[in-house]
Amino acid sequence: xxxxxxxxxxxxxxxxxxxxxxxxxxxxxxxxxxxxxxxxxxxxxxxxxxxxxxxxxxxxxxxxxxxxxxxxxxxxxxxxxxxxxxxxxxxxxxxxxxxxxxxxxxxxxxxxxxxxxxxxxxxxxxxxxx
Numbered sequence: 001x002x003x004x005x006x007x008x009x010x011x012x013x014x015x016x017x018x019x020x021x022x023x024x025x026x027x028x029x030x031x032x033x034x035x036x037x038x039x040x041x042x043x044x045x046x047x048x049x050x051x052x053x054x055x056x057x058x059x060x061x062x063x064x065x066x067x068x069x070x071x072x073x074x075x076x077x078x079x080x081x082x083x084x085x086x087x088x089x090x091x092x093x094x095x096x097x098x099x100x101x102x103x104x105x106x107x108x109x110x111x112x113x114x115x116x117x118x119x120x121x122x123x124x125x126x127x128x129x130x
Contacts, residue, residue: 052104054126055101057098058098059096061119080106
């Protein structure tokens with residue numbers, strides 16, 4: 001089995017170790033293998049979605065004009081599917097939560113645009129309504 005190397009902050013490692021131990025994983029490797037499998041399943045499933053969807057996007061990025069301007073331009077291109085944006089500034093970071101409603105093809109295109117903005121960390125999740 002190949003070995004991979006990973007660098008994380010001390011705080012993230014402490015949180016990981018706490019969750020790993022309380023979840024019953026006997027080693028970091030075991031927990032990371034499961035996390036990698038879940039990551040693959042999530043993103044492979046995401047790539048195969050289609051039709052009308054409701055999704056949320058969470059973003060965290062440094063509070064910099066260049067990033068804010070890039071995101072504003074992207075948001076204006078996708079204003080038809082962006083139904084709400086909530087944002088907070090905490091220290092030198094900006095946190096945003098977007099509500100997206102529309103055809104999955106447009107949502108996927110927006111996700112691709114967000115992934116190209118340097119220093120932006122984001123996650124996207126489908127909202128399922130029965």
